Amino acid sequence: MDRRTIGIALGGVTGRMGYRQHLVRSLLAIREEGGLPLRDGSRLWPELVLVGRSEAKLREIAERHGLTDWSTDLTATLARPDIQIYFDAQVTSQREKALRMAIDAGKHIYTEKPIAEDLAAAVDLARLADGAGLKHGVVQDKLFLPGLRKLDRLVKGGFFGRILSIRGEFGYWVFEGDWQPAQRPSWNYRAADGGGIVVDMFPHWHYVLEQIFGRVNAVTAHVTTHVPTRWDENGDAYEATADDAAYGIFEIEGGVVAQINSSWAVRVYRDELVEFQVDGTEGSAVAGLRNCRIQHRATTPKPVWNPDLPATEDFRSQWQVVPDNEEFDNGFKSQWELFLRHVVEDEPYTWDLWAGARGVQLAELGLQSAREGRRIEVPAL
The missing domain is CATH 3.30.360.10 (Dihydrodipicolinate Reductase; domain 2)
Incomplete structure (x- = not known):
């Protein structure tokens, strides 16, 4: 059986969602099944790099699951040619900066939501990723x-x-x-x-x-x-x-x-x-x-x-x-599989950074409605 590898850097993997849903129940589950089946009969094998701020936490998670690749240096990780995808599950306040770094490094983007703290930044991320010709997706579990x-x-x-x-x-x-x-x-x-x-x-x-x-x-x-x-x-x-x-x-x-x-x-x-x-x-x-x-x-x-x-x-x-x-498989795993096929097989995919930007827009307008005590129309992006 042919096996293709794809390098994925996982930011925020020490957090609850990043660890439980995305690492254990999605990517490690795909590996336990022998990889993701592709149209040509081969299987896609996620090679994982855990990225975070705590060396001790990263080492502990890696050892627990038999992983060997982890780093506290996101810049160096994104510079690696064997990394094709950057995933982010950090706190919202740290997400935009990391996504911009990944886009600048030419990596495909998959991220938790909200994708940014305000609409202007969310739209700019989507435009940057489109302009760089990168595939991008937002978790809509x-x-x-x-x-x-x-x-x-x-x-x-x-x-x-x-x-x-x-x-x-x-x-x-x-x-x-x-x-x-x-x-x-x-x-x-x-x-x-x-x-x-x-x-x-x-x-x-x-x-x-x-x-x-x-x-x-x-x-x-x-x-x-x-x-x-x-x-x-x-x-x-x-x-x-x-x-x-x-x-x-x-x-x-x-x-x-x-x-x-x-x-x-x-x-x-x-x-x-x-x-x-x-x-x-x-x-x-x-x-x-x-x-x-x-x-x-x-x-x-x-x-x-x-x-x-x-x-x-x-x-x-x-x-x-x-x-x-x-x-029904785990919802996070199902969407990971669709995104990976989108990256390697160009399968259609609609849950992108623009969809994420519309979510940020609704949150922003919801807060404005609450502040001003009135109904707010949602303009098209």
Whole structure:
């Protein structure tokens, strides 16, 4: 069996997402399968270079997984001719600089989002990469999750008829860090470090809405910091200067209205940490990360409002489960495979830096809407 290699420098691999989803569950998983099958019958083998600031952490991760190549010098790593792709999963405030260095070095780009801290920088990165003739992609993992793939299948199949509205609920209680350790890093709650739920989640909601339902034309948002004081990894109290909750209304082409609540200060009373309910003239669906349930027009019951009597209907039992109909791999791994085929086989790929820039744009306009207390139209890039 022929094996082709491709060199990938992984920035930010010591972080939670960079390590767990991108290294272990994506690239190492591809290697465990013998490489990525290509059209010509060969297999693509990712040769990995771990890049970060902590020599001790990099060495420990490398030894844990039988890797030998790591570096604290990004400039020297990008200068290597055997590196074709640079991937970035650093904190947002460090991302733009690293991506610019990689573009200048002539490397293809794959990156977590948001791709930059503001729209001007995000657009400039996309233009630079295009101008250099480089392939570029942005992680849009939720599109590859089983629940949303089933939802997309329903939309494409015309199940809903005319789609009317979308209601999304995302979030969970992130502990303050005093009496129980927080399950998210403290920089998420400091604006100066690129934290905030709007810059984190609005880019996600943008690609979900845009790619499944249509272009986002306008946004109205209310943003707040519900928990003003948190405790960091050292147990020291700090002021939370970034928003931890956002309540958004997104107007989508065709008259569809999406309402999405995002909060790190909410306790979960739903089946999954994120759920989207889509209502249409012919049917409705509720999709989470893995599951999707539907109720067709012909099987919709006829509730009657009567507050004087207890409810006797089991509303959840009136919905039908959408079958998998296929095996779903890890969403991050699936998108990695598509990007690698895009680089080596020129397969079509739409989740690029321009898509990432539109996500940054929506976050920026959402924050503007909250500051000014008004609806903001989303201009085309």
